[in-house]
Amino acid sequence: MSKTLFDKIWDAHVVTKLDDGSVLVYVDRLFLHERTGGVALTSLREDGRSVRNPTHVFATMDHIVDTFPGRGDTTLVPGGELFIKTMRKTANDAGITLFDIGNPRHGITHLISAEQAITLPGLIVACPDSHTCTLGALGAIGWGIGTSDCEHALATETLRAMKPNQLRVRFDGSLGNGVTAKDMILHLIGRHGASGGAGHAVEFCGQAVAELDMDARFTLCNMAVEFAAFTGLIAPDEKTFAYIANRAYAPRGEMFERCKASWRNLRSDPEAAFDREIAIDGADIAPTITWGTSPQHAIAIDGKVPERDELADDDARADLDQALDYMGLEPGQSLLGLPVDGAFIGSCTNSRLSDLRAAARLLAGRKVAAGIRAICTPGSQHVKDAAEAEGIAKVFVDAGFEWREPGCSLCFHAGGEGFGPGERVISSTNRNFRGRQGRQTRTHLASPATVAAAAIAGCITDARELKPI
Amino acid sequence: MNAFDRHSGICAPIRIDNVDTDQIIPSREMKHVSKHGLGEGLFANWRYRYEGHTRTGANEEFVLNQPAYAGATILLSGRNFGCGSSREHAVWALHDFGIKVIIAESFGRIFMNNCARNGLLAIELPAADIDRLQQQTNASPQTRTVLVDLTECRVHAPDGDVFEFTVSESDRHMLLGGLDYIDYTLKFASDIERFVAADRRRRPWAYL
Ligand code: SF4
Numbered sequence: 001m002s003k004t005l006f007d008k009i010w011d012a013h014v015v016t017k018l019d020d021g022s023v024l025v026y027v028d029r030l031f032l033h034e035r036t037g038g039v040a041l042t043s044l045r046e047d048g049r050s051v052r053n054p055t056h057v058f059a060t061m062d063h064i065v066d067t068f069p070g071r072g073d074t075t076l077v078p079g080g081e082l083f084i085k086t087m088r089k090t091a092n093d094a095g096i097t098l099f100d101i102g103n104p105r106h107g108i109t110h111l112i113s114a115e116q117a118i119t120l121p122g123l124i125v126a127c128p129d130s131h132t133c134t135l136g137a138l139g140a141i142g143w144g145i146g147t148s149d150c151e152h153a154l155a156t157e158t159l160r161a162m163k164p165n166q167l168r169v170r171f172d173g174s175l176g177n178g179v180t181a182k183d184m185i186l187h188l189i190g191r192h193g194a195s196g197g198a199g200h201a202v203e204f205c206g207q208a209v210a211e212l213d214m215d216a217r218f219t220l221c222n223m224a225v226e227f228a229a230f231t232g233l234i235a236p237d238e239k240t241f242a243y244i245a246n247r248a249y250a251p252r253g254e255m256f257e258r259c260k261a262s263w264r265n266l267r268s269d270p271e272a273a274f275d276r277e278i279a280i281d282g283a284d285i286a287p288t289i290t291w292g293t294s295p296q297h298a299i300a301i302d303g304k305v306p307e308r309d310e311l312a313d314d315d316a317r318a319d320l321d322q323a324l325d326y327m328g329l330e331p332g333q334s335l336l337g338l339p340v341d342g343a344f345i346g347s348c349t350n351s352r353l354s355d356l357r358a359a360a361r362l363l364a365g366r367k368v369a370a371g372i373r374a375i376c377t378p379g380s381q382h383v384k385d386a387a388e389a390e391g392i393a394k395v396f397v398d399a400g401f402e403w404r405e406p407g408c409s410l411c412f413h414a415g416g417e418g419f420g421p422g423e424r425v426i427s428s429t430n431r432n433f434r435g436r437q438g439r440q441t442r443t444h445l446a447s448p449a450t451v452a453a454a455a456i457a458g459c460i461t462d463a464r465e466l467k468p469i
Numbered sequence: 470m471n472a473f474d475r476h477s478g479i480c481a482p483i484r485i486d487n488v489d490t491d492q493i494i495p496s497r498e499m500k501h502v503s504k505h506g507l508g509e510g511l512f513a514n515w516r517y518r519y520e521g522h523t524r525t526g527a528n529e530e531f532v533l534n535q536p537a538y539a540g541a542t543i544l545l546s547g548r549n550f551g552c553g554s555s556r557e558h559a560v561w562a563l564h565d566f567g568i569k570v571i572i573a574e575s576f577g578r579i580f581m582n583n584c585a586r587n588g589l590l591a592i593e594l595p596a597a598d599i600d601r602l603q604q605q606t607n608a609s610p611q612t613r614t615v616l617v618d619l620t621e622c623r624v625h626a627p628d629g630d631v632f633e634f635t636v637s638e639s640d641r642h643m644l645l646g647g648l649d650y651i652d653y654t655l656k657f658a659s660d661i662e663r664f665v666a667a668d669r670r671r672r673p674w675a676y677l
Contacts, residue, residue, distance in 0.1 A: 012668075012671075012672075015657065015660050015661055015664040016657055016660045016664075019638075020637070020638035020639040020642055021637075021638060021639070022637070022638075022639045024657055024660070024661070026661070026664055026665070026668065028675050035499070035556075036556070036557070038502055039502055039503065039504065042502070042503075043504065047651075049651065055677045077497070078497065078500050079500045079501065079502070082502050083502055086502050120674065120675070122672070122675075123675060128557075129554075129555055130553065130555040130579060144555050144579055145555065145579065145582070146555055146556075146557040146560070146579050146580075146582060146583035146586065147504075147557040147583075148557060148582075148583060148587065148650060149582060149583075149586065151651065152650055152651050152654060155651050155654075155655070156651065156654045156655060156658075156661060157665070158654060158661060160639065160650075160654060162637060162639075194487060194549065194552070195487075195548060195549045195552070195575060198549070198575060198578070199578070228549060228552060228577065228578070230578060249677065251674040255673070255674055258674070259674050294487050315486070315547075318485075319485075319486060322485070412491070412496055412554070413496060413497065414496070416497070418522070420521075421519075421521065431489075431491070431553060431554075433489050433491045433492070433553060434491070434492065434514070435491060435492070435495060435514050436491055439495075439514065439519060439521075439522055
């Protein structure tokens with residue numbers, strides 16, 4: 001029988017079918033972080049249970065630690081230090097590998113899980129964080145779960161679930177100049193809505209996806225959850241294998257050859273049936289930016305905020321009114337030239353080396369406009385070290401960016417920081433929800449290049465018109 | 470966990486789409502390394518007034534602060550309720566505040582799972598049905614209560630309308646029995662062991 005990529009991975013992990021139609025699915029890796037990891041491990045212990053296989057469980061500190069240079073365990077988050085210390089203690093007690101602050105392998109969970117090859121093609125990896133779908137870029141199933149399910153996975157190495165439906169999103173042709181994976185996913189969500197993928201695992205494929213480098217594939221899969229998808233994934237190819245080779249937990253030598261032979265089967269069979277299909281022409285995608293308070297409020301950088309009469313119904317008009325009221329914008333308005341107060345490059349969406357390189361190409365020889373708070377938080381220590389070694393860090397600092405320690409940072413006022421009320425921020429992150437980056441802060445999501453261009457110009461601008469000096 | 474079979478309560482409408490978990494509980498309100506005591510931070514951005522980042526008092530306009538809705542245990546909302554961050558704190562905060570049932574057009578997937586794990590019932594109904602529940606309760610929320618019956622999967626509106634709903638059999642089973650999720654799975658421990666032993670031979674690279 002023909003199978004999709006998702007079927008192949010899922011079916012190989014089914015431990016047993018349960019009476020109610022759900023299945024018990026084996027989970028290969030579990031990644032914890034200090035926001036909920038300590039709570040889960042403490043609660044597990046209070047219930048008299050233990051971690052079934054600690055060698056498959058990893059932990060990091062990213063959600064609560066602050067990202068100021070020279071940081072320690074203290075953070076601006078009320079009570080935050082206790083979360084950090086509890087994570088450390090409970091991980092050690094349970095025999096779990098912890099990538100603590102200062103460890104050269106420390107960073108945002110979804111980055112380091114890939115960087116260390118803890119996630120491999122064909123694996124099911126779970127984490128109590130909704131952006132675990134990022135790891136689907138490796139041809140794995142990245143599964144975001146809540147804390148109760150996390151305890152369940154710790155105690156049983158399994159999760160209980162119904163198999164989701166499946167949706168294939170094909171990006172045909174090549175992307176235009178200056179168009180990135182971030183623009184692809186914002187374009188998709190803008191077209192098909194923030195609940196467009198609900199109930200579905202989404203396989204991304206097509207020429208434009210095949211042409212993306214690995215960093216960009218992570219960006220694409222990262223925002224599958226903003227599309228309400230169960231997860232997002234991409235069939236592994238030679239680029240994937242080259243990415244994995246020689247990383248810390250990667251299989252070596254003959255075993256790696258055996259893996260590759262097996263992983264080459266991780267692709268949807270030509271006849272495999274999907275519940276839904278979406279096709280998008282890569283050439284139709286422009287650099288994309290959000291104007292409102294949901295990722296579906298996305299338009300081309302030179303487009304306009306919708307007019308009320310362009311919308312289908314009263315609900316959509318009410319949604320528009322509320323979003324524009326929050327964002328301080330008008331229907332039909334262009335975003336080009338709109339002054340910004342802050343610029344942020346970071347998060348599990350866009351904080352990898354190629355993201356920083358794309359921004360640095362524009363920042364080199366230029367300065368951030370007066371009065372703008374510009375911050376760059378590399379996603380992992382590995383990225384930070386590499387960026388410092390190749391001179392990118394200096395480009396950011398010389399341009400007037402703050403250069404931070406790795407972590408979630410201003411993606412969601414992690415570390416207790418936020419932008420100010422009413423401030424307009426252009427951000428390489430994944431959520432423009434009300435209050436996400438600070439109380440009453442207005443967030444515009446875009447690619448790192450668009451963020452860098454706005455930081456230099458002091459206002460939202462088309463990065464394609466800014467040539468590297 | 471307490472079993473859930475029937476619940477009759479006061480309905481409060483928050484009829485907007487995409488109420489995300491950052492709204493249900495902002496991250497700065499997730500102060501405890503515990504699942505308890507989070508009700509105070511529920512809907513904090515809407516429930517309280519602020520000057521800068523400092524709370525200055527209650528926002529009387531917010532539905533849960535209005536005397537008419539005091540003691541509400543059922544929320545009515547729109548599409549994609551509980552989307553966004555996977556924080557289970559959102560469910561713990563609702564639970565701690567006293568919410569038992571959320572009726573919406575659709576839910577974020579992780580949020581919906583989290584509800585069942587914590588004894589909350591998340592019900593999907595079409596917008597028109599939710600409209601009717603709201604119309605029939607709004608005039609006098611304290612007396613015009615709604616009965617949710619999980620044994621029959623029905624919602625009874627005050628004027629006698631009955632709306633049928635479906636929930637996953639697995640969630641229904643767990644809720645009705647007040648069962649512990651992990652204990653249930655541990656009954657299959659030998660299946661898990663057998664799976665692992667066979668899988669280790671099939672995919673040796675997956676085992677560290
Ligand atoms: S960077 Fe942002 S979206 Fe990613 S895991 Fe951290 S808080 Fe979540």
